[in-house]
Amino acid sequence: xxxxxxxxxxxxxAIAQTISAVENGTNTKILEKLYRYTGNAFHVGITGPPGxxxxxxxxxxxxxxxxxxxxxxxxxxxxxxxxxxxxxxGDRVRMTDLALKKNIYIRSMxxxxxxxxxxxxTKDVALxxxxxxxxxxxxxxxxxxxxxxxxxxxxxTTVVVLVPESGDSIxxxxxxxxxxxxxxxxxxxxxxxxDRLLTDLKFALELREQTxxxxxxxxxxxxxxxxxxxxxxxxxxxxREYLDKSGQLEKERKSKIAMHIHELIEEKIRSHLRKSVxxxxxxxxxxxxxxxxxxxxxxxxxxxxxxxxxxx
Amino acid sequence: xxxxxxxxxxxxxAIAQTISAVENGTNTKILEKLYRYTGNAFHVGITGPPGxxxxxxxxxxxxxxxxxxxxxxxxxxxxxxxxxxxxxxGDRVRMTDLALKKNIYIRSMxxxxxxxxxxxxTKDVALxxxxxxxxxxxxxxxxxxxxxxxxxxxxxTTVVVLVPESGDSIxxxxxxxxxxxxxxxxxxxxxxxxDRLLTDLKFALELREQTxxxxxxxxxxxxxxxxxxxxxxxxxxxxREYLDKSGQLEKERKSKIAMHIHELIEEKIRSHLRKSVxxxxxxxxxxxxxxxxxxxxxxxxxxxxxxxxxxx
Numbered sequence: 209x210x211x212x213x214x215x216x217x218x219x220x221x222a223i224a225q226t227i228s229a230v231e232n233g234t235n236t237k238i239l240e241k242l243y244r245y246t247g248n249a250f251h252v253g254i255t256g257p258p259g260x261x262x263x264x265x266x267x268x269x270x271x272x273x274x275x276x277x278x279x280x281x282x283x284x285x286x287x288x289x290x291x292x293x294x295x296x297x298g299d300r301v302r303m304t305d306l307a308l309k310k311n312i313y314i315r316s317m318x319x320x321x322x323x324x325x326x327x328x329x330t331k332d333v334a335l336x337x338x339x340x341x342x343x344x345x346x347x348x349x350x351x352x353x354x355x356x357x358x359x360x361x362x363x364x365t366t367v368v369v370l371v372p373e374s375g376d377s378i379x380x381x382x383x384x385x386x387x388x389x390x391x392x393x394x395x396x397x398x399x400x401x402x403d404r405l406l407t408d409l410k411f412a413l414e415l416r417e418q419t420x421x422x423x424x425x426x427x428x429x430x431x432x433x434x435x436x437x438x439x440x441x442x443x444x445x446x447x448r449e450y451l452d453k454s455g456q457l458e459k460e461r462k463s464k465i466a467m468h469i470h471e472l473i474e475e476k477i478r479s480h481l482r483k484s485v486x487x488x489x490x491x492x493x494x495x496x497x498x499x500x501x502x503x504x505x506x507x508x509x510x511x512x513x514x515x516x517x518x519x520x
Numbered sequence: 521x522x523x524x525x526x527x528x529x530x531x532x533x534a535i536a537q538t539i540s541a542v543e544n545g546t547n548t549k550i551l552e553k554l555y556r557y558t559g560n561a562f563h564v565g566i567t568g569p570p571g572x573x574x575x576x577x578x579x580x581x582x583x584x585x586x587x588x589x590x591x592x593x594x595x596x597x598x599x600x601x602x603x604x605x606x607x608x609x610g611d612r613v614r615m616t617d618l619a620l621k622k623n624i625y626i627r628s629m630x631x632x633x634x635x636x637x638x639x640x641x642t643k644d645v646a647l648x649x650x651x652x653x654x655x656x657x658x659x660x661x662x663x664x665x666x667x668x669x670x671x672x673x674x675x676x677t678t679v680v681v682l683v684p685e686s687g688d689s690i691x692x693x694x695x696x697x698x699x700x701x702x703x704x705x706x707x708x709x710x711x712x713x714x715d716r717l718l719t720d721l722k723f724a725l726e727l728r729e730q731t732x733x734x735x736x737x738x739x740x741x742x743x744x745x746x747x748x749x750x751x752x753x754x755x756x757x758x759x760r761e762y763l764d765k766s767g768q769l770e771k772e773r774k775s776k777i778a779m780h781i782h783e784l785i786e787e788k789i790r791s792h793l794r795k796s797v798x799x800x801x802x803x804x805x806x807x808x809x810x811x812x813x814x815x816x817x818x819x820x821x822x823x824x825x826x827x828x829x830x831x832x
Contacts, residue, residue: 240818247813466807472821477789495778501559506552509784
C-alpha cells in the first residue's frame, strides 16, 4: 500500500515503493497525484564519458551538500547491457556509506535493453524524488547519446566532466556535450595534460560565452581527495542564482513542461495506436506484402490512418 | 528536375539530388516512388567508439568489395557539433580518392544538433542508395547511443570495431554494442593489448553464441595496411549466407518493415498534433498554469486529447 503522506515526508521506504510502482507502471495515477508537490528541487545533471570519475564526483558533491544540511536525491543512469547484468554497477557499491545517511536517497537505473523509455523513466523518478522533499536531485549519466541529451532537458544545471586523456575533448565535441554544459569539470586534474584540456575547453566555450549571460566556469577537481569540490558546489549555486535572477529558470521550466505535455499526448496516441488502430497480425500481413514490394509503406500508412477513425 | 530513371541507373548526380531532396523534405513523394525498387542492397553497419579507425576500415572494406566488382554506397553518420561545424569531418577527406571511382557513392551526414531525426534520415538515404542499384550499403556510426542502436536496425549485418586501448571493452559493454554485434573487429591489431581484448570479447560473446546459430567471429585487422580485410569481407559474406539460409534475413526485414510503417503512422500523428490539435500559444498558456501547479499535466494531456476530435 503506497502512502503519499509518507512519500511527501521523505520516508525512504515510501520513496522506494513509489519509484518501483512508477518504473513498473503498476500505478499510473501516482504521478498525477504527486505532481502538485513537485517543482521545488533543483536538478543538476552530471555527465561525461565512461571513466571520467562521475560517480566519485557525484558522491563528493552529495557529501558537500549534506554538510549544508540539504536533502539530496541521486539518480544514476546506467545503460547496462542485459548480458553484463548488474556487474558494471559494481562502482555503485562505493556509494553504500552515503546511501545509509538520513538525508539522501540513491537510485540506480539500468536500461536493460530498453533505451527508448529510459529518459522518460528518469524524468518520472525525478518527479518522485522532487515530491519527497529533496533540495537537490543529482542525475548522473554517461554522456554519449540521445538519452543523455534527453535527460539533460530535465536538469536546471548541467555539469560536464572530462578527464585529461587523449581524445576526450574531441569526443565531447562529437557527442554535443559542450553545448549542454553550464559548468565544465576537468576531473583527475592532478594528471598530466589537465592544463592542456583546460585551455582547449576555454577556447571551445568562448563562442558560447559571447552570446550568453553566463560565464561557463571550467574547474579542476580531484574527486577522490575532494579537491575543488566546494568550488564546484559554489558554481552550481551561482548558476542557480543566475538562472533565478535572469528569469531563465522559470522560462526554461515552463518550456520543459510544454514538452512534457506534448510527450504525454504522444504517448497516449502511441498506446492507442498499438491497442486499437492496427493489430499485430494485421501489421505482419501488411509487412509481408511490403516485403514483396506489392504494397508501398508510405501509401499504406496513410490508408491505415484514414481507416482508423482518428480523423487525420 | 529529379529523374527517377537516372537514379535507378546509378547516376551520381541523380543520387545526390535525390538524397538532398529527401534530406530537406522538399520532395516527400520521391521515397514513395522509389520504394518498389529497393530491397536488393545488403546493409552493413560499422560501429564503434571514436578513434577506433572506423573510417579507414570502411574505406578498406569498400576497396575490397570494389575489387569484386560490387557497387557500394557509404553513409558516414557523424553527430557533429554545430559549434565545431564541419571541422571534424576532416577525416572524410581521405575518402576522396575512393569517392571518385565509378561504382561507389559516399555521403556524410551530420546531425547539426537534431539528433532526433538522424536515424530516420539515415534510413531514408539508405533507401535512395538501395534504389540506385548498390549491392552493398556500408553505414558508419559512432557507436555510443540511441541513434546508433536505431540505425543498427536498418542493417542486416553489424560490425563492431574496437581498439586495444584501456576501457574500450567496458565502454562497448556499457553502450550495449556487444548485443548488436554480428562480427567483432579488433582494429589496430598490431598494438599492444590486442590479444587481451580478443580474449575479453570471446568471453563476452560466448553467452550469445550458445543461444544463436551464428558463431560471432572476432577478427584482428590493421585497416591502414589492409591486413585482415579480406577475411572480414568473407565473414560478412558468411553472415549474409547464414541469414539467407536460415530465413532470418527475410524475417528480420519484414519486422523492420512493420516498424517502419509504425514510425510513418506515428510521424503523421505527431505532425497532425503540432499543426491542428494544440497551438503553441495555447500550450504556453497551459504550461504557465502547470508551472504554478494550478493544472496537472497528466489531466490536461487527457483533456486536450478528448477535445481534439481524435477519438481517443
